[in-house]
Amino acid sequence: RKNAPALEAFWMPFTANRQFKAAPRMFVAADGMHYTTDDGRQVLDGTAGLWCCNAGHGRRGIASAVERQLATMDFAPTFQMGHPIAFEFAERLAEIAPGPRGKKLDRVFFTGSGSESVDTALKIALAYQRAVGQGTRTRLIGRERGYHGVGFGGISVGGIVSNRRAFPTLPGADHLRHTHDPAKNAFTKGQPEHGAELADDLERLVALHGAETIAACIVEPVAGSTGVLVPPKGYLERLRAICDAHGILLIFDEVISGFGRLGAPFAADFFGVTPDLVCTAKGLTNGTIPMGAVFAGRHVHDALMDGPDGIELFHGYTYSGHPVACAAGLATLDIYRDEGLLTRAAELADDWASAMHDLRGRNRVIDIRTIGLIAGIELEPRPGAPGKRAYDVFVDCFARGLLIRVTGDIVALSPPLILEHGQIDEIARVLGDAIDRVA
Numbered sequence: 001r002k003n004a005p006a007l008e009a010f011w012m013p014f015t016a017n018r019q020f021k022a023a024p025r026m027f028v029a030a031d032g033m034h035y036t037t038d039d040g041r042q043v044l045d046g047t048a049g050l051w052c053c054n055a056g057h058g059r060r061g062i063a064s065a066v067e068r069q070l071a072t073m074d075f076a077p078t079f080q081m082g083h084p085i086a087f088e089f090a091e092r093l094a095e096i097a098p099g100p101r102g103k104k105l106d107r108v109f110f111t112g113s114g115s116e117s118v119d120t121a122l123k124i125a126l127a128y129q130r131a132v133g134q135g136t137r138t139r140l141i142g143r144e145r146g147y148h149g150v151g152f153g154g155i156s157v158g159g160i161v162s163n164r165r166a167f168p169t170l171p172g173a174d175h176l177r178h179t180h181d182p183a184k185n186a187f188t189k190g191q192p193e194h195g196a197e198l199a200d201d202l203e204r205l206v207a208l209h210g211a212e213t214i215a216a217c218i219v220e221p222v223a224g225s226t227g228v229l230v231p232p233k234g235y236l237e238r239l240r241a242i243c244d245a246h247g248i249l250l251i252f253d254e255v256i257s258g259f260g261r262l263g264a265p266f267a268a269d270f271f272g273v274t275p276d277l278v279c280t281a282k283g284l285t286n287g288t289i290p291m292g293a294v295f296a297g298r299h300v301h302d303a304l305m306d307g308p309d310g311i312e313l314f315h316g317y318t319y320s321g322h323p324v325a326c327a328a329g330l331a332t333l334d335i336y337r338d339e340g341l342l343t344r345a346a347e348l349a350d351d352w353a354s355a356m357h358d359l360r361g362r363n364r365v366i367d368i369r370t371i372g373l374i375a376g377i378e379l380e381p382r383p384g385a386p387g388k389r390a391y392d393v394f395v396d397c398f399a400r401g402l403l404i405r406v407t408g409d410i411v412a413l414s415p416p417l418i419l420e421h422g423q424i425d426e427i428a429r430v431l432g433d434a435i436d437r438v439a
């Protein structure tokens, strides 16, 4: 085995995850739709890495842009100094920014990750409320089963209780009910018909806390990490209307849904609902050099830049707009444009949905949800062993050359957008066989 650490002696340097330590699996190379394992096997990537390598792996255009930028200028300080490539990338992003023409969220603030984008968007929202004389609005609302990264802002608005239980969180944070109603919407392709009224839960929180205390509401348009929960038809529109009625900013966390996952550049475009701020990362640089970006309307962005009440707001990271990340991002946008990848999921969505929904009726499959090029396949938990059934399916798929992701007992899929039709069938076949064998 190449590059294998002394397994008996190693500690985990990247995620606090005991499953990996119990059964370490290593990738050593990646190209196109495939990873190579340390024992030389090819594994089909059913998850675009971690929802991020939308243009597939080993893209030469990105590699050479990164190499060129490293040779030209490896780093430049932020704060007092700038560098042209950050402006160039911001301008290119502004062209495809979420929102309709004339109302695009075409101001960009660069960060280093999805978690930093979430913290940044929450801070911009608070700055904006102060700037418009609404300084009492400090409460932030998230949604149950929302995932917004691991910063203190993200875990506070995040809807996974176990992720925040051990830590202090932002005062006043509260959560909407989640959008998933299996009793009414089991096995729906695309957006479920029922449940728009779940958005009215924001009215409950307004009545409970008072609108004058609420700064912003953040949701993933499609909740990803907690198992692909697709918003019911009309839900996001209704949430937007309630936010407008009460002066609450609406933030979309598009760290997963951004950059073509649903078949439009952003979920905001796909659903036709424009929030005030959009958090991105992952696909921004095709998962290569870590980077995030927050998109905002001009008036909202200016609140951060100009500072409310004459208070200068300190915000920005050492690596905000990192020149090498910007080079990777520009090369990524070229690939997305040249290969039509930001809309490719729309072309594949029907085939994808059919292949996934054909798994209905298999062993222990209790729900299937698809939209764009993303799917959640929910298995019935084993009594007394939650998560174990899906984990067994993951292990079996991996042994037979397919990478899937599991979250609890839900299999989540989000392949690179360069996926071929035959690979849709391959994913469905390997996964279906694994479910038959071990679920």
Ligand code: PMP
Binding pocket: 113, 114, 115, 116, 118, 147, 148, 149, 150, 220, 224, 225, 253, 254, 255, 256, 281, 282
């Ligand atoms: N928001 C969402 C919706 C995410 O899916 C993730 C990561 N999976 C994050 C935020 C956090 O991003 P990062 O891990 O880059 O900090």
